[in-house]
Amino acid sequence: MKGDYKKYFKLQIELSKKVILKNSLSRINTVAGVDVSYVERVKKAFATIVIFSYKNLEIIEKRYHISDINFPYIPGLLSFREIPPLLKCIKKCKIDPDLFICDGQGIAHPRGIGLASHLGLILNKPTIGCAKKKLVGSFIPPPQNIKSWSPLWYKDKFIGGVLRSKIKVKPIFVSPGHLMDVYTSIEIVKNLITKYKLPEPTRIADKYTGEVKRNYLG
DNA sequence: GCGACAG
């Protein structure tokens, strides 16, 4: 029945109980950025993953996967649209990254299980959500100082950070996905930012996605 | 009813 997504809501509520908000990383060697873009005209999803060395942000592996779109975009249910393509893409990697950065929310979600949290649970890996826009929560705009941030609150819970990744640009929304905590997620994203709004993993994965798409369309 | 609403 069109518009009936109760089963997905229920699944999210059950999955959210399994999310672990505790940093499980003692040392980070590799970090991956994942992204998905779409072309409705041909009903295709373009997923990419770019893996970097955490220390010097050097690209050490990149993969992509093109698949059919089989779930619509519905705020709050993004993971059901993006995870299938991402899993096939991630499976192509030879390297198993220590951490994944997702283009979307972690626990900053109506039911506490955004794309990053859901993906982390499935992979049983640490993940961080880094979104360009807010989904839920309230906050005070962070100062203009570079890399300053303000807390993101939702239902009296501290769920993430609104980070000023670049001066005179809208801040980004960082929240832990899985096997990660709020403070650590913010600190890690700070380390992954260079001179752009988005942290390198997500920024490069997004750029790669556009490249793959252009090649496909000719 | 109204506003909000990741990609």
Place this chain on the structure above:
DNA sequence: ATCTTGTCGC
């Protein structure tokens, strides 16, 4: 996400 032109600012 995608579409889409010019335009303001460093």
